[in-house]
Amino acid sequence: MAEKAVRKKRKRRNGDRDIILLEHVSKSYETGSPALNDISLRIKPGEFVFIVGDSGSGKSTMIKLLLRELTATEGNVKVLGYDLNRIRHRKIPEFRRNIGIVFQDFRLLKDRNVYENVAFAQRIVLTPTKQMRKNVPAILASVGLAGKYKAKPKQLSGGEQQRVALARALVNEPTLLLCDEPTGNLDPKNSWEIMNMLDEINKSGTTVLVVTHNKEIVNQMEKRVVTLKKGVIISDEEKGAYIDED
């Protein structure tokens, strides 16, 4: 019931507009060849998309553009209706609050415990303390960490740290979840646990975009796969597979 309500709320917020819209986007750095070269991509609400490609293919640059850490040299970048080429600096936090982000290296605040790491995301959006005391334990329970809320990140395994990061990304009910190599530092068992959670999250209506190298996961999950090579999209397939260049 609650899931349905969340889905309805998201639909109201986003309608059927594109979650991500890249139009002829190029990004060049001061040195070297362009990291992204004239790419176009459209991701609709509720999709689950893998972005794959070798090192240097432009995956990280794409994530940075989607988070508005970088701006495109050419082309339009629209995420959740925000025009990231024109967005004002003071509006960037408001934009990012609609996005959950999970990194390969977890990026938890090392000196704070599990509860504080997740609560931090709620403090940023000024959630009332009373509400926060309900939301944080609930999200920690949903990722299987209800009993570890007092632990510091270094007391947790890699898989547990990634689940904390996932809880932090989800606690504010984001419309879009960006995952940059979320299984890169995990063993196969933990990798599958995380991927299954992402699948569940996607089924509840959140759009999920996963950048990964993990061929096995990509091939078994049968989701949309966008393959990048040297800054260009070389394939974009529904229920695609990892294109092995070797």
Add this chain to the structure above:
Amino acid sequence: MRISTFFYTIKQGFRNIFRNKLFSLASIATITACLFMFGIFYSVVVNLQSMVQNAEEGVCVTAFFEAGTDDLTMQEIGQKIAGRMEVSDVEYISADQAWEDWKADYPPEYAEGFTENPLENCANYRIYLSDVSMQDSLVTYLESMPEIRKVNRSQLTADVLTGFNSLLGYVSIGLIAILLGVSVFLISNTVTIGINVRREEITIMKYIGATDFFVRSPFVVEGILIGLVGAGIPLAIIYFVYNKAVAYVLDRFSILTNLLTFLPVKEIFHILLPLSLGIGVGIGFLGSFITVRKHLRV
């Protein structure tokens, strides 16, 4: 800002200090060292200025009247002189008073044989200056009056005091500039080291949608607290050491006791306390504000 966010920010500011103990200690030590030097320098300069001011207050110009000038004219001239900007006090010495003073200053046998007042024409005004450097303009004014016969002044004392005053001013400005330059250099280095440790933390906060204000506030609170502690320590040291240092100097140079009149510590602290606290808080605030700013463009 919500009240809970306000208290969270304050709490984080305090916690930051203990989280990075080494950085906090290094910052406090740097500010303490700079403000300790500043406090000592300030105390020395203020005391020197006070001594020079005391000496200046003793410098006077004496104006003697022409024979036959009546009391009313002398009174009018006295009022005119007293009204001038550079004059702090005017003292009238009558001819009888002048003769009495002379007799008091010299052995009694020197005054024997005088039946009448030999200083009959020596009624005068002793004019004390508020600013010794303006002695020349006062003397010119006095000499332009037909009723005034002669003007005595101490050009050498005035010149020495004026010169010393200007020298003190230049040295103060120079030393304060050097001190501030060194402080800013040391503090910016310390803050840069500290902030590098937290670059990752700031980046994470920004990725999950924290505003610049939200990220910066705990750092600014931390900077202000460090500034306050860094200012409080040298102030406490100077407060307790000042009287002992004055007693030592007076004991060591007892021959100069009349010249060396030190200000009480409370008078020094009247300005030094708010000034040092203000500089400490200012350095802490600006140091954290500017350094965090560099890392907010994520």
